[in-house]
Amino acid sequence: MVRRLTFRSAKLANWLSHFVTNMKKNTFERGIGLFDKHRVWDYHASENGLNASVEDLHNSFFQVHIRWRKEDCEIYGTDQLLPNPDKLDCFCDCPSDGPYCEHVTASIIYWIMRLDDRNEDVNAESAADQGDSPAYQNLMTRFAGLVRSETPSYQRFDANKLRLLPDVQTTAEQIVKSVMTRDDQ
Numbered sequence: 001m002v003r004r005l006t007f008r009s010a011k012l013a014n015w016l017s018h019f020v021t022n023m024k025k026n027t028f029e030r031g032i033g034l035f036d037k038h039r040v041w042d043y044h045a046s047e048n049g050l051n052a053s054v055e056d057l058h059n060s061f062f063q064v065h066i067r068w069r070k071e072d073c074e075i076y077g078t079d080q081l082l083p084n085p086d087k088l089d090c091f092c093d094c095p096s097d098g099p100y101c102e103h104v105t106a107s108i109i110y111w112i113m114r115l116d117d118r119n120e121d122v123n124a125e126s127a128a129d130q131g132d133s134p135a136y137q138n139l140m141t142r143f144a145g146l147v148r149s150e151t152p153s154y155q156r157f158d159a160n161k162l163r164l165l166p167d168v169q170t171t172a173e174q175i176v177k178s179v180m181t182r183d184d185q
């Protein structure tokens with residue numbers, strides 16, 4: 001059982017949810033598992049990307065390098081750059097053949113949770129959001145779009161369930177869990 005990822009910022013939750021749609025089923029859960037067990041080491045972020053060393057469950061270390069271009073970023077908070085989640089160059093020296101392994105995922109989660117901890121746009125997108133803010137509406141619109149898309153994992157995803165959630169502390173993990181549960185049926 002992994003810990004919930006709880007965001008202050010709907011924008012960042014939205015970002016991670018979008019990023020997750022690029023990866024294979026279960027990779028995200030394994031990434032959360034590594035993040036949750038504090039397996040992300042030697043983390044360094046810059047405006048062009050981040051580097052980390054991620055320890056797997058068998059105590060092997062893998063080097064993760066994630067790069068993005070400034071022109072693919074929007075400004076988040078006062079001066080942070082938020083890259084387009086579809087335009088990340090991700091590298092890991094593990095044997096995984098997919099573009100996104102659990103080590104990359106754990107590094108991304110580590111990065112975005114730190115960004116969320118900076119707390120800079122809490123005033124704009126409060127955790128007390130009751131579901132009527134532009135941020136929340138954007139989140140709903142995005143998931144409605146995913147449901148309509150041909151992305152197999154989302155085909156049977158019931159967007160109406162999201163509307164029952166009490167506030168914008170919707171977690172990417174919850175969403176993915178719902179998708180996975182339905183996908184397994």
Ligand SMILES: [Zn+2]
Nearest residue numbers: 092094101103
């Ligand atoms: Zn890897």
